[in-house]
Amino acid sequence: MRSGSAYVAALRDGRAVYLDGELVKDVTVHPAFAEPIKSIARTYDRARAAATDPALTFAEPGTGRRYSNMWLVPRSAEDLGARRRVHRFWAEPSYGLMGRTPDHVASVLRAFAAWRQLFDRGGARFGDHVVRCYERARDEDLYVTYAIVPPQIDRSQPAHRQPEPFLYPGVVAEREGGIVVRGAQAIATSAVLADWLFLSYITPLVPGDEDYALSFVVPIAAEGLRLYPRRPFAAIATSIYDYPLSSRFDEVDATVVFHDVFVPSEQVFIYRNVDLVNAQFHESPSHTLANFQSLVRFSVKLEFMAGLAMKLVELHSNEKNAAAQATLGGDIAALCASFDALVQAAERGPLVVGGVARPHPQYIYAGMSLQRRLIVDMMRTLRELAGGAFQAVPSSEASFTSPETRADTERYYRSGVASARDRIKLIKLIWDFVGTEFGGRQLQYEMFYSAAQPVVNTRMFKAYDWPAAKAAVDRCLGEY
Ligand SMILES: Cc1cc2nc3c(=O)[nH]c(=O)nc-3n(C[C@H](O)[C@H](O)[C@H](O)COP(=O)(O)OP(=O)(O)OC[C@H]3O[C@@H](n4cnc5c(N)ncnc54)[C@H](O)[C@@H]3O)c2cc1C
Incomplete structure (x- = not known):
């Protein structure tokens, strides 16, 4: 399991976070983000110290390698109990005030990989992509967040009938080895603190929305991906004594904008398939x-x-x-x-x-x-x-x-x-x-x-x- 310092070092990846119109050079030392990042880093350290604790980790059958219970596929009530323990472990440091800790979207990826048959319906390679991305996130202990709701532009119209094409994120081109994505999703909580972003739609798509019917992961630092955080609370907190929560546990919601971001094929789970996008969260x-x-x-x-x-x-x-x-x-x-x-x-x-x-x-x-x-x-x-x-x-x-x-x-x-x-x-x-x-x-x-x-x-x-x-x-x- 990775250490807190390895987690922090990985955030110095050239990510494009714009605050008050300016590019943040290093999120790990910026006053708006440094304290929440430290809080997450401390929990990574605690998780690493508990890497062999049977209450919080499991041994993968076959390899025997131990992983956090957030990556455990639950087969029984006992397994769900094991998952509950690890969710508490991640929630307790912030007293439940940080909602999108790494165990949230890890649960989504775990569920997807356990239900690859859904993604296989788009072609067997897509199921492979899901399983490989899940395994990589698990093996490298990655912090994944997600953006699955489009901006509130015109809620009476589907994705392809918004005032302009690609206000909602969609595929604008196919290139050798991948696709090019343009558009914005409304909110990705914790994106500034995370390694990867999962992007798709939980709001229902309709026939005609095929260009938008996507599901994929990208590193936050992918070229062309920008994060626009709302006003971070740590930056306006005058002291820990006066603002003990604002100063330490703001997980920072951010709007995500894709400026023609190249997404390699092996990171794509669903491609131009409305039915599968609509089914992925509830059928799995x-x-x-x-x-x-x-x-x-x-x-x-x-x-x-x-x-x-x-x-x-x-x-x-x-x-x-x-x-x-x-x-x-x-x-x-x-x-x-x-x-x-x-x-x-x-x-x-x-x-x-x-x-x-x-x-x-x-x-x-x-x-x-x-x-x-x-x-x-x-x-x-x-x-x-x-x-x-x-x-x-x-x-x-x-x-x-x-x-x-x-x-x-x-x-x-x-x-x-x-x-x-x-x-x-x-x-x-x-x-x-x-x-x-x-x-x-x-x-x-x-x-x-x-x-x-x-x-x-x-x-x-x-x-x-x-x-x-x-x-x-x-x-x-x-x-x-
Ligand atoms: C603090 C915060 C963090 C978030 N973090 C994330 C995140 O990490 N990732 C992510 O993808 N999303 C995130 N979200 C977005 C969240 O998923 C959406 O806000 C939520 O799904 C509601 O969608 P919306 O904002 O588009 O509101 P809308 O759906 O536009 O709803 C606005 C209003 O319309 C009403 N309404 C909507 N649908 C109906 C209906 N069918 N019938 C009657 N009334 C209706 C609602 O009651 C509400 O009053 C976050 C939101 C918040 C507030």
Whole structure:
């Protein structure tokens, strides 16, 4: 397994990241990206230190070589448990705030390679490409991210009827040994921090969209590939004390633009095939496996939120107050425990199809459907518990050191159980979670990281056991 320093060194590859109109020379030292990169690097180091830990790695049959469980093809509930452990391992360092850690798209590639028959339908060489790219990503421990949703230009029209050709990414030419791709995808979270990009469409394509019906991987540093990050939060955070999350765990969403990027054939999984692009995520186990990562990661975040809520209540000596206890129980703990149960149900009762254990779709989509409501409810509850705490704070850490303000700051910002410095530290942490630009993006991420609510709800509709529900009604009707 590669070390954190090898991961960081690989990011110095001449990638084209443009921030505020300027090319970033080295993302690993730029203040906007250095801290999140360090955070990922530390987890690579921890993973390397655990390279023989049977809880987090498996031995590949045949070679005996050990790999992270993120590359394990699940055959049983136990295997899904092994995957859950590695998802927690990657989620815990950021308290579930970084969603697109390497184990997310690794789940997609693992699922694709376990389901090569789908890609073979486009020609056997495509299945080979999938398996080889998967093996390379696994062997080299690559961080892959993805861009699978096109920009919001005209949602009433398919790809080939947008105002101009190749606003959405599509193939503009075939060249010796590969294809040339032009166009943009809306968001690739973590692309600045990653090694490779997987590009395709999860939004349905229609006949006529053949030029856009692609699925492939490219290195982020591929010639002609540009990343345009939104405003990174680390760059505007004035200190870790004042912005403990913004400064360290911004995974940086970026728009991806392809300026006639050459993609070698052996990196292409689907070529000009609308049906296969539409089928790849749901016919293969990739959607349920990747979103299992998302749910495990979210449960880590919920635990963290529960901890924040409890510590906030304790900070102001409210823990014995019956109303505060009822809020903590009903509006925090009940939601966290219910969500945990969904994750466990998805893992323990998998749907085994073609020898691959899919986390049960009924619970995956129930979790995804609830997630966006829970995050809103939990954030609102944290705000309720805080009252005016977020506003009655010193403007920055400097208030504690200035001889002019130190005495007042220490005297009036303390609580009955904590010094002013410790109390404000917790308050600023919670505000960074619920109220800053970083916090707002967290909310938007949970609402949209996968799809709009109606899309997720339709998945849930398809996954639910309606015949069983209707049978109960028929039985009742038959009784009289
Ligand atoms: C923080 C963040 C990170 C992201 N990271 C990634 C990433 O790493 N890779 C990636 O590929 N994508 C990423 N996405 C994009 C994400 O996949 C899309 O935002 C999501 O699929 C929704 O698509 P959209 O943004 O085009 O919104 P739209 O689909 O245009 O939805 C916008 C509005 O239209 C409504 N709407 C949409 N469809 C319907 C419908 N059928 N019926 C009724 N109403 C509808 C929605 O409810 C919503 O209110 C990210 C998004 C966010 C916010």
